[in-house]
Amino acid sequence: YKMVVAVANQKGGCAKTTTAVNLATALAKGSKKFKVPPAKVLLIDLDPQGNCATSFGVEKKKIKKTAYDLLVNDSGEDLPLMEEYLISPEQITDSMRKAWSKRNENSKRIPEDLGIENLWLLPSDIHLSGAEIELSHRIGRETRLREALAPIIDQFDHIIIDTPPSLGLLSINALCAANWVFIPVQAEYYALEGFSMLMNSVKMIQKRINRNLKIFGVAMTMVDMRSKLSLHVCNEVQSKIPRKVFKTPIRRLAKVAEAAWTGAPTVILNKPSNSGAGAGSKEYWSLTKEYHERVQEM
Amino acid sequence: YKMVVAVANQKGGCAKTTTAVNLATALAKGSKKFKVPPAKVLLIDLDPQGNCATSFGVEKKKIKKTAYDLLVNDSGEDLPLMEEYLISPEQITDSMRKAWSKRNENSKRIPEDLGIENLWLLPSDIHLSGAEIELSHRIGRETRLREALAPIIDQFDHIIIDTPPSLGLLSINALCAANWVFIPVQAEYYALEGFSMLMNSVKMIQKRINRNLKIFGVAMTMVDMRSKLSLHVCNEVQSKIPRKVFKTPIRRLAKVAEAAWTGAPTVILNKPSNSGAGAGSKEYWSLTKEYHERVQEM
Ligand SMILES: Nc1ncnc2c1ncn2[C@@H]1O[C@H](COP(=O)(O)OP(=O)(O)OP(=O)(O)O)[C@@H](O)[C@H]1O
Ligand SMILES: Nc1ncnc2c1ncn2[C@@H]1O[C@H](COP(=O)(O)OP(=O)(O)OP(=O)(O)O)[C@@H](O)[C@H]1O
Ligand SMILES: [Mg+2]
Numbered sequence: 001y002k003m004v005v006a007v008a009n010q011k012g013g014c015a016k017t018t019t020a021v022n023l024a025t026a027l028a029k030g031s032k033k034f035k036v037p038p039a040k041v042l043l044i045d046l047d048p049q050g051n052c053a054t055s056f057g058v059e060k061k062k063i064k065k066t067a068y069d070l071l072v073n074d075s076g077e078d079l080p081l082m083e084e085y086l087i088s089p090e091q092i093t094d095s096m097r098k099a100w101s102k103r104n105e106n107s108k109r110i111p112e113d114l115g116i117e118n119l120w121l122l123p124s125d126i127h128l129s130g131a132e133i134e135l136s137h138r139i140g141r142e143t144r145l146r147e148a149l150a151p152i153i154d155q156f157d158h159i160i161i162d163t164p165p166s167l168g169l170l171s172i173n174a175l176c177a178a179n180w181v182f183i184p185v186q187a188e189y190y191a192l193e194g195f196s197m198l199m200n201s202v203k204m205i206q207k208r209i210n211r212n213l214k215i216f217g218v219a220m221t222m223v224d225m226r227s228k229l230s231l232h233v234c235n236e237v238q239s240k241i242p243r244k245v246f247k248t249p250i251r252r253l254a255k256v257a258e259a260a261w262t263g264a265p266t267v268i269l270n271k272p273s274n275s276g277a278g279a280g281s282k283e284y285w286s287l288t289k290e291y292h293e294r295v296q297e298m
Numbered sequence: 299y300k301m302v303v304a305v306a307n308q309k310g311g312c313a314k315t316t317t318a319v320n321l322a323t324a325l326a327k328g329s330k331k332f333k334v335p336p337a338k339v340l341l342i343d344l345d346p347q348g349n350c351a352t353s354f355g356v357e358k359k360k361i362k363k364t365a366y367d368l369l370v371n372d373s374g375e376d377l378p379l380m381e382e383y384l385i386s387p388e389q390i391t392d393s394m395r396k397a398w399s400k401r402n403e404n405s406k407r408i409p410e411d412l413g414i415e416n417l418w419l420l421p422s423d424i425h426l427s428g429a430e431i432e433l434s435h436r437i438g439r440e441t442r443l444r445e446a447l448a449p450i451i452d453q454f455d456h457i458i459i460d461t462p463p464s465l466g467l468l469s470i471n472a473l474c475a476a477n478w479v480f481i482p483v484q485a486e487y488y489a490l491e492g493f494s495m496l497m498n499s500v501k502m503i504q505k506r507i508n509r510n511l512k513i514f515g516v517a518m519t520m521v522d523m524r525s526k527l528s529l530h531v532c533n534e535v536q537s538k539i540p541r542k543v544f545k546t547p548i549r550r551l552a553k554v555a556e557a558a559w560t561g562a563p564t565v566i567l568n569k570p571s572n573s574g575a576g577a578g579s580k581e582y583w584s585l586t587k588e589y590h591e592r593v594q595e596m
């Protein structure tokens with residue numbers, strides 16, 4: 001089983017980026033405690049907002065190539081993907097450590113283990129929003145990403161693709177390149193309406209463009225255990241797609257959002273713990289553990 | 299000054315729909331306390347998710363025509379917009395009251411004043427996401443909405459347009475039809491990155507397609523006064539565009555999100571108050587008051 005996973009939901013703000021970034025990082029890093037072996041992971045940002053790079057403190061001005069270059073590249077020869085296009089684990093580690101000291105000016109020592117070894121990033125920026133119009137007239141516009149990834153797909157254990165909040169050509173490219181789709185659903189009312197819309201779109205893509213696409217899982221995000229609305233939405237989603245909803249709900253926790261400001265995903269910034277700063281980290285580690293278990297069961 | 303206002307921000311989940319719905323409703327209803335006279339308002343939903351209709355308890359299956367029909371209609375003759383396309387104030391009132399009794403089964407009496415007189419709604423649904431591809435080959439694809447609204451623009455005091463979380467053809471149509479753009483910004487870190495992206499896009503639209511487009515205002519949403527990150531984002535946005543940020547920040551309040559579940563905007567569901575259920579309503583009424591004051595100053 002090749003794990004190429006699109007993290008998608010056209011509803012805005014449901015934690016697609018936060019989930020893609022923390023899942024990819026936890027899979028790459030691995031943890032004995034959560035029984036997740038380290039793995040080689042590629043994180044692809046297919047959203048022109050480019051929030052994946054920000055999540056690791058990577059400065060946009062320093063980025064040489066992005067997903068835009070990959071999608072519109074017409075030269076046809078095998079691209080030197082690994083060296084030219086991807087941000088390496090060393091560069092990601094360097095950016096995180098620099099971003100950390102910028103945010104924590106008064107502390108001397110950068111945490112020893114703030115670093116990552118097995119994670120590569122294909123970043124994006126605003127130019128990517130031009131790709132939708134530019135590609136719309138080209139033959140095979142929906143499968144550009146799948147073709148571009150073919151030469152390197154075997155070098156990774158997991159490829160995780162963050163997508164924009166829409167069902168346009170960029171998300172369709174991600175859903176064609178992927179064989180799995182992972183769906184974060186915010187525990188709020190409008191999210192219910194979007195969920196059935198997404199289910200229909202996945203069915204359409206399965207029928208017309210990518211027969212292999214299957215739903216890997218659904219994660220409930222920004223859950224507030226005290227709110228009747230939150231629990232109502234969780235129950236509704238559970239009843240629509242019972243076996244796919246991950247057991248670990250991700251609660252709304254300030255430290256998860258603050259991690260983006262510090263420039264490192266919460267799973268490596270905060271030590272997992274039952275409460276306090278590490279609560280969100282623990283929840284994303286448990287989610288990753290369940291991801292790994294479900295892969296093993298296949 | 300014709301007030302045609304696009305509520306836009308390509309960042310997902312920053313409260314575009316919640317702001318468009320509450321602003322349009324408060325402008326239509328009016329309030330002596332907040333010194334806002336009642337006005338004739340058209341709310342247009344240009345997001346395929348169709349969350350505006352949901353906000354008033356309007357059932358999607360009952361909708362006859364949507365924004366999709368308006369945008370792709372090629373017959374060219376003057377469309378019978380008001381009767382055929384728009385949901386009337388009576389129908390909106392009826393939907394809200396029905397949705398209210400469904401959610402509050404045990405209570406007998408529907409609140410007397412749960413109703414609206416001066417608000418018309420052009421709803422949308424999933425078909426609208428097909429419009430982006432269908433229109434992309436047509437001449438004048440960016441100005442379809444502006445042309446379609448021309449015959450009825452003088453019948454309303456305010457036209458408020460909700461947009462999807464992207465800068466595709468649908469949002470561009472809204473920004474071409476509008477002479478003002480109102481920008482909700484969530485007080486979270488990723489939102490900062492999106493904000494400068496949006497500023498650049500607005501400049502491009504001003505230069506190339508709609509010389510009249512100006513920024514009417516920026517509203518900080520889902521603010522948490524206790525969070526350093528939240529205050530940091532508010533300060534950053536304030537420093538980038540000082541005179542345009544509305545004085546009233548909208549806090550993250552559960553009752554604002556729950557109103558969508560009940561099927562009525564919080565400004566008419568909850569009596570404005572300093573704390574408790576009416577706090578969000580008061581904040582959106584203050585925002586509407588400031589909107590009205592800024593219109594007066596022009
Ligand atoms: N568990 C959480 N607790 C608190 N805040 C969260 C959590 N997960 C995400 N957030 C915050 O909520 C906001 C939305 O999350 P995020 O940007 O990841 O969603 P998205 O689906 O990628 O949005 P978009 O649709 O714009 O791409 C961000 O500001 C993020 O920091
Ligand atoms: N002030 C608030 N307090 C609490 N929740 C809020 C507030 N405003 C909006 N919400 C909730 O946050 C979520 C996002 O808001 P909303 O859907 O209005 O944003 P949007 O920008 O329209 O999203 P999209 O990008 O998907 O169109 C919704 O579930 C909404 O109910
Ligand atoms: Mg995102």
Ligand SMILES: [Mg+2]
Nearest residue numbers: 314315345349
């Ligand atoms: Mg919306």
